Amino acid sequence: MKSTNPVFSRWGAARDAAPADAHTRHPVGATAGGRPADDYPTNPYAPAAGAGPDAGVRTTRTAITMDDVVVRTATTLGTVALTAVLSWLLLPVDEANIGRSYGLAVGAALIAFVLSMIQAFKRAPSPALILGYAAFEGVFLGVVSSATSTYIAPGVVVQAVLGTFAVSAGVLIAYRMRWIRIDRRFAGFVASAATGFLLLLAADLLFSAFGAGNGLGFHSGGLGILFGVLGILLGAAFLALDFKQVEDAVAYGAPREEAWLAAFGLTTTLVWIYLEVLQVLTILNSDN
Template sequence: MRSSNPVFSRRGFSRDNGYAGFHAAPQAGGPAVGTQGNPYAGAYAGAPTNPYAQNPYAQQGLQHGAPPQAPAATDRMTMDDVVVRTGATLGVLIVAASLAWALLPVDDANINRSYGVAVVSGLVAMVLGLIQSFKRTPTPALILTYAALEGVFLGVLSSIVDNRIASGAAMQAVIGTMAVFVAVLVAYKAGWIRVNRRFYGFVMAAALGFVGLMAVNMLFMVFGGGDGLGFRSGGLGIVFGILGVLIGACFLALDFKQIETGIAYGAPRREAWLGAFGLTLTLVWIYLEFLRLIAILQSDN
């Protein structure tokens, strides 16, 4: 079963090309985890062992009677791997956003050009994100290019909102995003959030409904003009902005579970890029919802 967020569908650590089963045991030598209620491992419902253990080294070890875990352990994903790659991805995004803010002015003489660059960058970033989502293995260059282009889009959009609609909105959105990340991480580690099938189904249903309503609203805006159905402005805009942040927070919990499961089941080190990619997508989603929400609140005052 794939783990998805409200923007892109992405593959998780339990894909159909050799990932841990729902009732599979963690890789020998790895941390022990419960095998019941794992929503990320639906492809191997009856697998008696962890598919990650089925590698040439493990087979060689079984043939010669040697422990198979030691050779494979050197290439297993760790939390440090995820942290480093997430830092690199977010670092590229932040640098690109800062450069876009500084080099693409949003004054009356240049706003159309800057806005055009932002739209093109955002569309290309979306395409790259979709390509990575459907690839069987993570491609670091693709993920970092996505982060750079997404950074350009966010930099220009943030500059427009901050300079022309709501002063200080960008920094407030950054602080809000960081606060949500820390709060969800603490709640997840403390066991206050339990990611299971019911949680996964609830979040996915809420996200699909949210995205569907936003798509309908956008169509009404394009063909009918104005604010469409009003889901992104006024009182309804505030309600849907808060709902968007809450959905993003739920997807952070899914991301944490996905990463934890990958580590526990001995995912290859390269899969840390998937964790970084997923976290970046979710944080971008939360930031955009905060930015829109702050713009609505300040424009109404």
């Protein structure tokens, strides 16, 4: 199934590099004909028709495994965690340095965004771009987390990390138990919800920038908690789509390098969930 995650939407761009017989591996719930009931009508990673006489050479490419996804995801998330810790330690948020630290954090966030967009529209995964994104994203998260813990809610970062693990574990269990039906209707609904959510975020930023103070009120009080919970649910939905895309890639025999795209997509989703959990917990702690 084609994911609505902008990262995973690039999956299949290198489908002509996969083994022509990759369709012999099938995901759970395949039909009697061998194809998943709700997914591609044909193997999306098989050589395209008329691929040329060299198509047979491509069949020697190694197919992706779940271990590949786990290793590369651990590497990417480890990079985020390492740079977050280093920025927390090396970029203090005391009164004398908070402006400089915030400036570096905003700069890192912009660089991370640019790198993520470049990778999202590339035909092939680039480990350098993905790890670069992870490193700069970690700098941003480290400064934001340090400032939040120092000035607003001490201890909230640990709670947010545990909350992110809890959400991720819950989605994984629900996905493995097939409590969530991942089909095109689900993907379309998530895409529509994400569009509306991002439009509201953009409107909030515009109102804040042009003198409306607290913007639309999405960062405090009951409305802020509600908006944060919706963000968490949206992130959980994207995580379920990510799991489905990984399962399909393994089942259909995607090229091994596609594991980097899996790591990229999972990392961006987990960062989203962490930030939304951090916002909700910060509001709850600041209101007490």
